[in-house]
Amino acid sequence: MNNPPGILISAPGSGTGKTTVMLGLLRAFAEDGLAVQPFKSGPDYIDPAFHLAAAGRNSFNLDTWAMDDALLSAVGQQAKGADLIIAEGSMGLFDGVAFKGATGQGTSAETAIRMGWPVVLVLDVSGQAQSAAATALGFATYRDDINLAGVILNRVASPRHERLTRLGMEKAGVKVLGSLPRRGDLTLPERHLGLIQAVEHPDLDAAIAGYAAFLRENVDLAAIRAAATGRPLTRTGSLPTPPAQRIALARDAAFSFTYPHLLEGWRNAGAEILPFSPLADEAPDPDADLVWLPGGYPELHGATLANAGTYIKGLRKHAETRPVHGECGGYMALGQALIDKEGNRHQMAGLLGLVTSYEKRKFHLGYRLARLNAAMPGQPEGTYLRGHEFHYSTILEEPDAPLAHVTDAEGATVPETGSIKGRVTGTFFHLIARSA
Incomplete structure (x- = not known):
């Protein structure tokens, strides 16, 4: 081509x-x-x-x-x-x-x-x-x-x-x-x-x-x-396949970071992406097969999210029977609490035990290679995933089972393993691709 x-x-x-x-x-x-x-x-x-x-x-x-x-x-x-x-x-x-x-x-x-x-x-x-x-x-x-x-x-x-x-x-x-x-x-x-x-x-x-x-x-x-020049793309490839058919995707100023090639691949394969706004207190579509919370800036909207009763109720209801996954900010929002930079503690969805703080800042930046200890939406246990982590939050509590063994680009073990509890999973890294 x-x-x-x-x-x-x-x-x-x-x-x-x-x-x-x-x-x-x-x-x-x-x-x-x-x-x-x-x-x-x-x-x-x-x-x-x-x-x-x-x-x-x-x-x-x-x-x-x-x-x-x-x-x-x-x-x-x-x-x-x-x-x-x-x-x-x-x-x-x-x-x-x-x-x-x-x-x-x-x-x-x-x-x-x-x-x-x-x-x-x-x-x-x-x-x-x-x-x-x-x-x-x-x-x-x-x-x-x-x-x-x-x-x-x-x-x-x-x-x-x-x-x-x-x-x-x-x-x-x-x-x-x-x-x-x-x-x-x-x-x-x-x-x-x-x-x-x-x-x-x-x-x-x-x-x-x-x-x-x-x-x-x-x-x-x-x-x-x-x-401007270029060369022909000599190989054909396909974009990543969707993790479910009907995906309720959080989409607003608090949840905005998903790699565009993932969403394009999901759409190309016929998946339905059903956006909803936690900040507007919208519940995920009750007919969705999966709820996906991307990264973003939930720390800037802690009080709004804590008081979004319709969103939290709908999210918890979904998790009783179907999977929920969060990345970075979405992962934090699935936890017990998030402490903002002023030291205010905001209750989150409580589907995971994670407690994170922006009052105690710690910079996390770099590529991540993860081997899944358990399945997450669209990815079976044992799969290697490549992604990237970029945030300033500090983990105060991460009591649930680790989702993956995670290393950085140089092979050093990373303590931010992600979590799994029932049908709910989360990672601090943003997924880019499945790795061979």
Whole structure:
């Protein structure tokens, strides 16, 4: 299958402005009448929703640590019908884990190479001029299979600063695709897990339109489109199959993090996804075969969830006869209690014994490989699963039977095993794929 041509937007590290560049490019090309397919390299939970808002097409994660070649191809095929692919990298271009997973180490460089996409590097040139060319040249030559299409200079202080920086790039043989003057308003609101969710942005569409206009003025859009290439997807694969036929899926500001390729796979296989909002005190559909609570920010809505009697009653009723599963925030919401950062204790659904606290913060971040000690929805006992964990909560009590033996990407045992009690299961990691 021939995919549309694509590029990958990356950077030397986080905080360089690549997300705002990504959103501006998506919207600018969409305004020009192109069907633009966004992707996100790596396990990011938040950026795909911003991509959707900018491009009007669902964005999908491509993860070379967690996904084998067949699944990467299946996810890549979601670009069918698009005119152009724009993917956003995670962290720095070459940042990943120490040991290879299913196909790689989870770097954005691996994604670009696997999909045949040239890289556009966003460089924050604050505090330097010609020296920025040495950074660009290093990224261009660090691997001989990386195709660096060029750089976008960000946070340029003045015309003189731009001229000096361009001189360095010219000497290094690096093409400058754009130069963005420093602007304090070109940032997205953040909280402790990174960006706020797209649904929480006070005026997201206007912000993205502003990014697009800014990039039109300062970036060579025609050159970026001309640089886009790709390679045929030589393998066919399928997206993950659904864990049940009728899935009641919690969906609101408290529960929003499910990998898009999972939901797309469930729908493609004919599953019915029945959204409900715990924050609106909605019970899951009584005819659902499974209730699934994704991750999100339940710690910001503890009192609302504790007082959502209809939701809790419906959830408990379902668990008497059919399975319930929660991931990360959803797992916490299935527990006995959640303590917010101010130290307030909120009673949760009580289907598991888990008690978690944000008052005692502990950072948990990284890939997870889990071997199930017991079955969970859609996955039999003994199955290996690959996922990613990202939260700041501390476990105070986790009294139920461990659901899985969990290790990180380097093989070290992780104490967050998840839990199982009756028909209820939960994990701190977000599922990406079944592992061979």
